[in-house]
Amino acid sequence: MIEKATATFEIQAINDLFILLIDQDQGKSVTNAAHRVIDVLEKLVPEGIGHRKVYYKDTMGRIDQLKVKNRRFDGFAPCSESQQRTIIEMKGGDCLVCGEYEKDLINGFCQECQKEHGTLIL
Numbered sequence: 567m568i569e570k571a572t573a574t575f576e577i578q579a580i581n582d583l584f585i586l587l588i589d590q591d592q593g594k595s596v597t598n599a600a601h602r603v604i605d606v607l608e609k610l611v612p613e614g615i616g617h618r619k620v621y622y623k624d625t626m627g628r629i630d631q632l633k634v635k636n637r638r639f640d641g642f643a644p645c646s647e648s649q650q651r652t653i654i655e656m657k658g659g660d661c662l663v664c665g666e667y668e669k670d671l672i673n674g675f676c677q678e679c680q681k682e683h684g685t686l687i688l
Contacts, residue, residue, distance in 0.1 A: 573599035575622070577674030580659035585615065586629075587622040596622045597642075600632050604639040610662065610674070621645065621653055629653055 573594045579586035585607065589596040596603055603622075608614045620632040629650040631643040645653070658669040661676035668676035 572602045575603065577662070578623075578671060579653075579657040580611065580618075580662070580671065580674060581656070582618070584619040584621055584653065584656075585611065586653055586657060587620070587632075589622060589624050591625045595625065596632075597624060600642070601639045604632060604634055604637075608637050612662065612665075 573596050574590040574592035575596050576588040576590060577585065578588050587596060587603070593599075604615070604620065607620065614637060615634055620634055621629050622632060623629045629645050631645060633640040633643050657671070658667070659671055659674075660666065661668055661671070661679050662674040663679040663682075664676060666676050670677075673680065
């Protein structure tokens with residue numbers, strides 16, 4: 567666990583273009599804890615969020631963007647239906663621990679690192 571738990575989410579995709587979070591509907595929502603979620607991602611993702619866009623799937627199944635400016639949360643932006651479909655199709659990415667590519671990330675980890683590190687509650 568990293569500092570105070572406020573929102574529980576899974577990192578379903580991380581690549582050079584974007585990070586996709588899935589709200590786990592426990593504690594505060596990603597929407598209501600957006601500032602904290604971005605702060606945690608900045609610490610968790612090697613080299614920070616950088617130029618990547620941060621998207622999240624809320625508890626209603628909608629995907630929208632958490633805008634980031636100067637490494638801080640800067641508001642929300644809606645995604646079109648076609649953007650939502652494209653983002654879901656592009657899941658997977660590099661493991662946050664070992665850096666190996668994994669098609670089906672589990673909370674940002676490859677399967678092997680997930681077994682070793684367990685689930686993060688952020």
